[in-house]
Amino acid sequence: MMSSGKSRVKMRPPRNRDSGDVNFDESWAVLSTAMQEMYRKNASRLSYEELYRTAYTLVLKKHAERLYNSFKTFVAQHLRDIVATELAPLASNTANSLLTSTIGGGGVTSTIAVPLAAADKREGGIRFLKAVKAQWDDHCLCMRMISDILMYMDRVYCKELQLPLIYDAGLALFRDHVIRNNEFQVGEHIYAIILDQIQLERDGDIVDTSAIKAAVLMLESLTEDKIDGETVYSRSFEPKFLRSSVEFYTTETEKLSRECDSSQYLIKTEKRLQEEYERAMSYLSVTSEPKITKIVEENLITKNIVSVIRSDASGLTFMIANDRLDDLKRLYRLCKRVDPEITDLRGALNARVIQQGAEINQDALEVLKHPDKSKGVTAQNAATAAAFKWVEEVLGLKENYDRILNGTMDGDNQIQTSLTNAFSSFINQMNRCSEFLSLFIDDNLKKGLKGKTEDEAEAVLDRAITLFRYIADKDMFETYYKTHLAKRLLGGRSISDDVERMMITKLKMEVGFSFTTKLEGMFKDMKVSNDIMQEYKAHVQNTDPERTIDLTVSVLTSTNWPVSLSTVESHTCVYPPEIERIKRSFEKFYVDRHSGRVLTWNPNMGNADIRVAFRKRKHELNVSTYAMVILMLFNDLADGESLTYEEIKAATSIPDNELIRNLQSLAVVPKTRILIKQPMSKDINAADRFSFNVEFESQYIRIKIPTVAYINKTETETERKGTMDKVDELRRYQTDAAIVRIMKARKTLEHNILVAEVTGQLSSHFHPDAALIKKRIDAMLEREYIERSAENRQMYHYLA
């Protein structure tokens, strides 16, 4: 900026107009008077420039330090005067006032502290706050003005020596001489008043929040020396506030838990949370908000929520039972605030679901044990009814909880998991669950879904699948389902092929196709049989057109169909010669087509239509194969003759249990007494005689004679044991296969890892227990599929 020193002009020092040393006291007098005037709000009469120059000169003359200290002393004194004259009188209105009073007539004087009336006290409090605020505002204003005048000193002296600037020094002086004034305890008064007001508001009154806010702002502006980030607010006031809040909420928690039921408690808790939040945000410091929220949460929620949930009269159980969706929503919200993992709530839900599930299981078992005979429910029907009841109730429970989960708990995943676990647990506790579910589906496919649209049918099946997912021992289910399906297919009882296939598809989606190959095989067999029958019929037309008996055969691949159908011993039967002849004919026909296959006839699943001439008229009877064989015996008998049970048995070789059943349906069941039994009784004994009932009458021409107890009953104990054994055997094979598979792939594995892998592989079928796996590993060791490692007893090697 200066021009280069080309021109040789003499540089003269500036003319110094100030002569010699300046008189500090004079200058100071000027300044201090000015400051007084500022405080008295008479600044407009002052010349900024003059004051600025005065200060400037003092600093130039090296009197800065003195100036600084004089300034501080001046302000300190001024503030103390203010406190004494303006604030102290107001302070006394907020404290307890002392009165002397005379007691009795004996002239005894004593001094009692009598609190002023509450309202007066509060009025006084607010007035005090406002007065302090007024002084504070004035002070800040003056400090700004003084800071402007003394700016030169700030710039040159304070910055250099790192002293606080004038403005900041002024604030610190206010802090020390007003707020922390030992004589008059202004600060303490302020804190007490604010806390008092807060208490009022907590009790429900309206308070002057602007006054409090102003005071809080002031406290926040006063920083502490040498402590970073702390203000008078955070250091002196906030701790008191938090302490008193803890006290308040401790009592409040007690009060609420005593007086309110769970629903009320939750509502009030939310209200308090809201209130404290608003208070902190609106007139306290925002920094206090998380702290006070934490206090409320800890007291009202964390400490007490368990008893709120568990309350019998109004807790979680009550809310669920009575559909208190709002309450549940609120409960969830509050729990989630303090505990993102909502362990308490989850635990309670889990427990409740298991409890309800156990009740459902219990009810079903009760129905099984004590069927309601008055309604004509037999033991077998009862079992089926129990199955239905169970399935419906479980699904109902699930739907209820789904509604609650989605409606009130936001579909929270953790709760979802908890519920799923609870459902899994009690469903699998019911060890007849697979059987029940299969029965449910079976009944629907036979009767229940009749007349429903495809969508409706699908909906019902979807519900069944939902239940299926929870079942751990899926292979049990498979066994039952196969048996029921076989009976449906063979008896032609399924209402719709499409619906059956829909079910299979859904099962496939759930557990993969290995599960459903056999089932699909069964369907294929039926179709193939149909095709063969067409061919056979054509063949018969050509070779034996005179034949009077129509034969329809279903050829089943034995591996696909339930094991019980293919054991040979229990299905002996000696057929009448005419039947035998056509049987042979078909066998020959079939074996010609598929050499190498062996056919085994299975009489217990077939039926026959017979035309029978009674005295009155002819009827066409539809009976089981066995029944047909029995009836044909009577063809050769003369009228009036009879056969004993033993004779019938000898002639037909029908096993006892089947024989009894069929004789019962032919001779005992009231409406269909084709045979007359002597003696007439329900049981069949060896000596009973049977004769043809030529007097039989019925209004229908075509009569179906069902075999007694043909509906799918739930299994008897022995049958169930049989099923379990089969399932166990299958499981053994599957476990073995899994072990070998895994070992082959990994070559070497440690025992625990092997167990884990096996469990994982089998999980879609059933849940293997550790003992079973261990046994199978031992078996594998014996059979030398694997060996123990020499170095480590816990490791296994695969043996090729």
Place this chain on the structure above:
Amino acid sequence: MADMSGDREYVRLVSSDGFEYSILRSAAAVSGTLRGMLSQSSNFVEAKQNRVVLPNISGVLLEKVCEYLYYNLKHQNNPGNIPEFDVPPEMALELLVASDFLDGKHC
């Protein structure tokens, strides 16, 4: 602090020998001291009258100061290529003291 209508408003600076210079408020605001003096939020006499008396600065000096204030104001926005500000050497020292007094941050 800075007046919103500072662009159009003029303030007066008075030197020790009675010369009055009228400059834009925004130019005056370049000096921290002057800005504070004239700020409407202070209650001093200067602010009310929009007039500052400077008894320790001569007229010649004050003129140069005003020139500088305008110079600064004009080139505030691009600190790149600006022409030099000419200062006669005999005034240099006095100008320095004055600028210190006036808290001219940009000297």
